[in-house]
Amino acid sequence: MPSNAFLLEERIPAGCHHAFLLKRGYALRLTDISGDGNVGLLAFNADERSERYNMADTLKAQHTHKLALGNVLYSDMGRPLLSIMGDSFGWHDTICGTTNGAMIEATYGAQDFQVARNDYYRNGRDGFLMELGRWGLGRRDLVPNANFFSTVTVDEAGNIALSEDSYQPGAWVELRAELNVLVLLTTAPHPLREGPTYPEGEIEAGVFWAGPASASDVCRSACGENQRGFENAEAWFALPEGGPKA
Amino acid sequence: MSTLLRQETIRAGDPFMARIEAGQRCRLVDTEGNEAVDTFFFNANDSRERYSAVDTVRRQRNVYLSTGTELVSNEDRTMLTIVDDTCGRHDTLGGACAAESNTVRYAHDRKFMHSCRDNFLLALLNWNEDFSKRDLGPNINFFMNVPLSPDGQLRFADGISGPGKYVELVAAMDVLILISNCPQLNNPCSGFNPTPVEFLLWDA
Numbered sequence: 001m002p003s004n005a006f007l008l009e010e011r012i013p014a015g016c017h018h019a020f021l022l023k024r025g026y027a028l029r030l031t032d033i034s035g036d037g038n039v040g041l042l043a044f045n046a047d048e049r050s051e052r053y054n055m056a057d058t059l060k061a062q063h064t065h066k067l068a069l070g071n072v073l074y075s076d077m078g079r080p081l082l083s084i085m086g087d088s089f090g091w092h093d094t095i096c097g098t099t100n101g102a103m104i105e106a107t108y109g110a111q112d113f114q115v116a117r118n119d120y121y122r123n124g125r126d127g128f129l130m131e132l133g134r135w136g137l138g139r140r141d142l143v144p145n146a147n148f149f150s151t152v153t154v155d156e157a158g159n160i161a162l163s164e165d166s167y168q169p170g171a172w173v174e175l176r177a178e179l180n181v182l183v184l185l186t187t188a189p190h191p192l193r194e195g196p197t198y199p200e201g202e203i204e205a206g207v208f209w210a211g212p213a214s215a216s217d218v219c220r221s222a223c224g225e226n227q228r229g230f231e232n233a234e235a236w237f238a239l240p241e242g243g244p245k246a
Numbered sequence: 247m248s249t250l251l252r253q254e255t256i257r258a259g260d261p262f263m264a265r266i267e268a269g270q271r272c273r274l275v276d277t278e279g280n281e282a283v284d285t286f287f288f289n290a291n292d293s294r295e296r297y298s299a300v301d302t303v304r305r306q307r308n309v310y311l312s313t314g315t316e317l318v319s320n321e322d323r324t325m326l327t328i329v330d331d332t333c334g335r336h337d338t339l340g341g342a343c344a345a346e347s348n349t350v351r352y353a354h355d356r357k358f359m360h361s362c363r364d365n366f367l368l369a370l371l372n373w374n375e376d377f378s379k380r381d382l383g384p385n386i387n388f389f390m391n392v393p394l395s396p397d398g399q400l401r402f403a404d405g406i407s408g409p410g411k412y413v414e415l416v417a418a419m420d421v422l423i424l425i426s427n428c429p430q431l432n433n434p435c436s437g438f439n440p441t442p443v444e445f446l447l448w449d450a
């Protein structure tokens with residue numbers, strides 16, 4: 001996907017937050033320019049926002065605890081919200097959530113607005129809440145998020161660690177909307193990232209038209225679970241405004 | 247000497263909800279073994295504060311729950327601590343079964359089977375109509391075995407629990423406990439045969 005074909009584009013500095021409203025068939029390409037970035041993501045069905053990304057349903061339906069090419073992000077209603085149609089990265093975290101102010105201060109030290117003005121150290125929780133608030137949502141809607149461009153491994157005993165594989169300058173991922181989807185992003189650092197230097201890299205975010213998933217789409221055909229999930233998503237659109245298409 | 251305040255049997259497939267005061271101790275008993283007890287918590291005085299699976303995992307740097315695990319809220323506060331556990335390990339990443347996710351995981355014709363999410367919604371709305379689906383999040387599955395592998399996989403495996411195994415928790419704040427004694431018949435989490443669990447509550 002060449003970046004000059006983006007219909008909408010934003011460069012999001014580290015620590016900040018942003019939203020995209022993606023109608024079905026549009027896709028969001030995220031690029032971690034510096035390699036040190038992290039993108040926390042929440043997703044909602046824009047037509048019925050009580051339907052939202054569900055970490056547990058995403059994991060168990062696809063028998064995975066990582067997200068990669070061919071995976072989808074399931075809602076709590078058995079439908080894919082976003083599908084990973086392209087991915088250079090390979091292992092995005094699902095199980096660590098985001099940072100709060102106390103965690104950021106413990107890791108990076110205190111650098112608040114009083115001292116640093118707009119270079120203050122922002123955190124993921126506050127970023128998500130500021131974004132949720134813009135769309136009439138709130139604390140109840142802050143569910144476990146996905147973390148793109150961060151790899152978290154789990155050993156046989158269940159211990160988790162942030163992998164050095166997370167550092168991949170130029171890594172990108174493409175997320176196609178399977179419903180009309182409200183995507184909320186925070187570029188605050190991953191909760192397991194070590195200090196003391198707060199990240200500085202930007203995330204490039206661009207929207208392009210991908211079109212609906214084909215019959216042979218890599219996400220749809222990844223497993224029987226996803227085939228049924230896509231059927232559920234298509235059923236959501238079975239009753240179009242103005243009657244059935246001729 | 248602590249005093250037993252409450253003892254209830256939660257039948258297979260039933261919901262249950264109760265208030266636990268700070269300092270009280272509760273025990274869940276897998277009476278016949280291999281049961282999955284889907285469990286969620288709210289701060290009893292502020293229902294916007296609720297159990298958070300990812301904050302619990304992140305704080306202890308481990309995905310499995312057992313003795314010593316602090317159950318952490320979305321405000322990063324300890325809600326309860328697991329003080330005893332004869333099963334050894336519990337899941338918090340598999341979530342609750344639901345009609346819709348059953349259609350994805352198994353087949354479209356499983357939609358009308360009984361599920362934990364329906365139990366959760368029924369118990370919540372009977373408790374207080376201000377609750378809704380938005381208040382739910384990934385829960386704990388006591389006695390359920392969901393191993394994660396180093397290559398990134400997650401699966402639902404045969405239970406590691408057995409008859410009479412139990413887990414005990416002490417509340418660090420006033421909480422509401424929300425339980426669905428899982429009615430799932432499509433995977434081994436309840437040994438394909440859901441059975442009763444016992445809830446006991448002591449003053450200390």
Ligand SMILES: [Zn+2]
Nearest residue numbers: 343362428430
């Ligand atoms: Zn269940």
